[in-house]
Amino acid sequence: MQGTTPAAISVTGLCKSYGTKQVLDGVDLTVPAGAIYALLGPNGAGKTTMVHILSTLIRADGGEAAVGGFDVVGQADAVRGKIGLTGQFSAVDSLLTGEENLTLMGRLRHFPPDDIKRRTAELLDRFDLKEAARKPLATYSGGMQRRLDLAMTLMGDPDIIFLDEPTTGLDPRSRRTMWDIIRTLAAKGVTIFLTTQYLEEADQLADRIAVLDHGRIVAEGTPAELKRLVPGGHFRLTFGDLPALERAAVVLEPQSRDDDSLTLDVAGEDGVRALKDVLDRLERASVEVVDLSVHTPNLDDVFLALTGQAPTNPASTDRKDVLQ
Template identity: 70%
Template sequence: MTNHTAPTATSPTVAASPVDGSLTGAGHAIAVTGLRKSYGNKLVLDGVDLHVAEGSVFALLGPNGAGKTTMVQILSTLIRADGGRVNVAGYDVAREPDAVRDRIGVTGQFSAVDNLLTGEENLRLMADLRHLDRATTRRRTADLLERFDLVDAARKPAATYSGGMRRRLDLAMTLIGDPGLIFLDEPTTGLDPRSRRTMWQIIRDLVSGGVTVLLTTQYLEEADELADRVALLDRGRIIAEGTPTELKRLVPGGHIRLQFTDPLQLDAAARTFDVGQRDDDALTLDVAGDGGVTSLRALLDRLDGASIDVAALSVHTPDLDDVFLALTGPATTEGTAR
């Protein structure tokens, strides 16, 4: 995917009727209704609806070929949509693409860092492309080098940077124009665990400062750690959306583990709940439940009514890997469906 530079695609041929309040509702950095895109006879996006709240992290997940990259390219004005209505940063991408480009940043799957330039020179190059004046360029370059811990390497060629340093510089280049909305297309691909967690903290800090992030990722743990809301895209359609916790509850297998110190109490609990997986060595009983407040309250009421003492309890829910595998079908090839 193209990184950083202002997109030059022609305006999307999306319906140009006035954008109403339902699409640009207060607090939405992105509002999409009925988005469609095809390549030849291949339908890639099939009437997608999507709303992303300002100042949040929204993760877009899906198997290869689900349409994630195509979605990001349309939202960032890189390619045209075939139908639907798209509002980004308060502007209709069909009628005001230049205004959208001025307010967004895009960091793609592949680094746009120029290896022959130093880190500082890469940032200044992006500032020139953004038509920033010299004073603003100096101020923002110094600030970003400091924020991304690149001061010591600022005057070294980017070719000498580690993978984590290159990724930080890549994101800093995106931020040189001070965008309020950032598209991060698989931003931690290829990073080691330490560098990945450093990038996670950078993203959290950006959001705490009011930036909105639309994230696509293949690391479901990443979405679980960062996202306020998650949407699963499969075969061009959003098949599930919610908070990570809400999505985990869609998949069976959640349970509440009760820990006991007295075998007699374990026996009493096993009789009370009738169905449950018990471990006599560990003195635990697993009772089916989604971990929600209502189910927890009901479980505790039953324990209290039976005068059963529990030493501890813990909630175990399926993770996003389970949700992903349960809700998405066999993947197509990324090259075909994009």
């Protein structure tokens, strides 16, 4: 943030080890107020450890961190008053109804009974849980339980919310519902700190993304900035018959060729200038293009290039939370 207004989250030189394993190794990052900030990284990169430190659940071994303008160690109570946390696994009580879970959260925060009742009703309506409010959680789908979990996080109306892989295990429809909720919260000025291994999720939601690998931030920027770090943009050209494909291949020196689909992939790092050059060369050779598409690197390419690992499906991964 510019001027005298503090950043929502500020981290300098953060370090954390478990035994001989260095989980965080001098992490620096700044999250502006009102932003959606995504922390990406493979299993064991240190994502959950970062969330636990920033939400005052554990202490770092070194470095400094402030959340909402308060130090996470010396002013932990003040930090807790500013934040909400939705962890990797649902914190709802399966023996209670949705309404009872929210009421319990209000009581734990020592809210007046009238405030608890009003806030519970608002959140049940907001998260489309009104009809299921008094039903046992055994009747809730995974998406409903996750929405309830986030509703409980919002019981205290936090300024900053930590979401640790919030859509893991959800079906695509429930995932997109959660995305809509997250966008709505950010539009109202709530700061969202999101960890995820769903690269599409980070691409769709985040204003800025940091890639964490082996305890270090290896890249940080907007989704578009990160994509520009990775070469691989190309044009895919489709031709009407094999003779046209043959002539085009001689002229263009393609990266790859598929005779079955009559397509060539041609490097296109320079964007519009490169595309114009390709079309000019084909025109001079009297080769007609039937179809053309532009392909640019995505966050999967960025993730693979920066971490050396393909992104995994969190729903099918056996995670050790304390080391993430």
